[in-house]
Every structure is written in structure tokens, then in C-alpha cells.
Amino acid sequence: GAVVSQHPSRVICKSGTSVKIECRSLDFQATTMFWYRQFPKQSLMLMATSNEGSKATYEQGVEKDKFLINHASLTLSTLTVTSAHPEDSSFYICSAMGQGGERSGYTFGSGTRLTVV
Amino acid sequence: QKEVEQDPGPLSVPEGAIVSLNCTYSNSAFQYFMWYRQYSRKGPELLMYTYSSGNKEDGRFTAQVDKSSKYISLFIRDSQPSDSATYLCAMRPGAAGNKLTFGGGTRVLVKP
Numbered sequence: 001g002a003v004v005s006q007h008p009s010r011v012i013c014k015s016g017t018s019v020k021i022e023c024r025s026l027d028f029q030a031t032t033m034f035w036y037r038q039f040p041k042q043s044l045m046l047m048a049t050s051n052e053g054s055k056a057t058y059e060q061g062v063e064k065d066k067f068l069i070n071h072a073s074l075t076l077s078t079l080t081v082t083s084a085h086p087e088d089s090s091f092y093i094c095s096a097m098g099q100g101g102e103r104s105g106y107t108f109g110s111g112t113r114l115t116v117v
Numbered sequence: 118q119k120e121v122e123q124d125p126g127p128l129s130v131p132e133g134a135i136v137s138l139n140c141t142y143s144n145s146a147f148q149y150f151m152w153y154r155q156y157s158r159k160g161p162e163l164l165m166y167t168y169s170s171g172n173k174e175d176g177r178f179t180a181q182v183d184k185s186s187k188y189i190s191l192f193i194r195d196s197q198p199s200d201s202a203t204y205l206c207a208m209r210p211g212a213a214g215n216k217l218t219f220g221g222g223t224r225v226l227v228k229p
Contacts, residue, residue: 004160006160032215034216034217042221042222043205043219043220043221043222044161044205044219046216046217049215049216091158093160093161095160095161095217097215105151105163105166106151106163106207106217107163108153108160108161108162108163109160110159110160111158111159111160113158
């Protein structure tokens with residue numbers, strides 16, 4: 001089945017620095033990837049939709065300049081949290097639409113726990 | 118009112134029992150329905166995927182969709198302690214868009 005690899009699984013960074021999270025589709029090409037944020041005991045909150053070769057579409061209230069998304073190839077999308085602050089600490093998860101297109105479920109990465117100190 | 122409603126639980130059942138989960142939704146445009154299982158500090162794992170109304174069975178899992186009632190269900194037979202997790206329903210429209218709308222998740226505890 002479709003596999004999405006997300007790296008790193010956990011990262012601790014100092015306030016003011018930037019952190020890059022990678023999301024790779026291992027055995028299929030993903031023209032569309034999604035980035036979510038999840039707070040403890042809450043559901044997933046969609047941050048942005050990433051399309052290969054074009055600019056990401058951000059959800060309302062998500063700062064484009066803070067959460068930079070790049071989808072340069074059909075198998076890789078990255079999320080960079082710039083000038084991170086403690087309030088950016090969260091669980092970030094990516095997902096990709098399966099290779100079957102519209103009639104596929106969406107596969108998720110294993111998530112990245114970001115702690116900003 | 119949320120687009121997708123899901124009881125947060127926790128739902129506690131003895132090992133071997135049937136777990137019954139459900140979601141209601143308000144957007145009649147939803148056509149694709151999914152159920153995910155999420156363990157603590159992990160990404161969601163796709164369990165079932167259905168298109169439009171009907172039933173789908175896969176091993177111990179059965180998914181049902183009733184579009185006329187805007188109601189979807191997931192049943193887990195012969196539940197095991199390893200089924201203890203949060204279960205999320207998700208859905209999206211057809212050609213109109215591909216963003217998923219999630220329910221809030223139901224926490225399930227299967228006691229040995």
C-alpha cells in the first residue's frame with residue numbers, strides 16, 4: 001500500500017530558529033500533499049494544501065510567511081517553520097492523496113512533534 | 118455547528134465486544150468517506166475508505182454509509198486491546214474539492 005515517510009519524528013529547537021519537516025511518498029507519486037497541525041486531544045487542523053510545481057494554498061488564519069511549504073517534486077513536500085516560537089510547538093502531520101487519485105484514501109505520515117524552547 | 122460531528126468518548130468496551138462508532142455530517146456534497154485509527158503521538162492510519170452509500174467489510178472492520186441520513190458508521194468485531202486508539206472519521210466532496218473534513222475523533226478503550 002501507499003507509504004508516506006515523514007522526518008524528523010521529533011525535533012527540539014530554540015526560539016527564533018527555523019525547522020524543516022520533510023514528507024515523502026515512497027512508492028507513489030503525490031501531486032497533492034496536505035499539512036496538518038494537531039493539538040493534544042484534538043482533531044487535525046488543515047494548514048495548507050501543497051501542489052507539485054505551484055504555490056501552496058493556505059487555510060484562513062495560517063501565516064504563509066511563517067509556515068513555508070515547498071513541493072518541488074512528485075514525491076517530496078517540505079514544511080519550514082520559520083522564526084519558531086514556543087506557541088508553534090505542536091504535532092505536525094502530512095498526508096498525500098493516494099495513487100488512485102480521487103477514489104483513493106489519503107495516507108498520512110507518522111507526524112513530527114516540534115518543541116520550541 | 119460543526120460540519121462533521123463525532124462523539125469524543127471515551128468509549129470503553131471489554132475485549133471481544135463489538136465497537137460501534139459513528140459520525141453525522143451536514144454537507145450533502147460529501148461523497149468520499151474514510152475512517153482512520155490514530156495511536157497516541159502517531160499519524161492517522163487509514164482503515165476504511167468508501168464511496169457514496171453502502172457497506173464495506175474488511176476483516177474485522179465494517180463501514181456503513183447512509184447518505185440519506187448523513188450518517189456513517191464503523192464497526193469493529195472481536196475487539197482487541199490493541200484496538201485502543203482514537204478513531205477519526207473524515208470525508209470530502211467529489212469533484213468539487215479534495216480537502217478532507219474530519220470529525221473530532223472518538224477515543225476507544227478495549228479492556229482485557
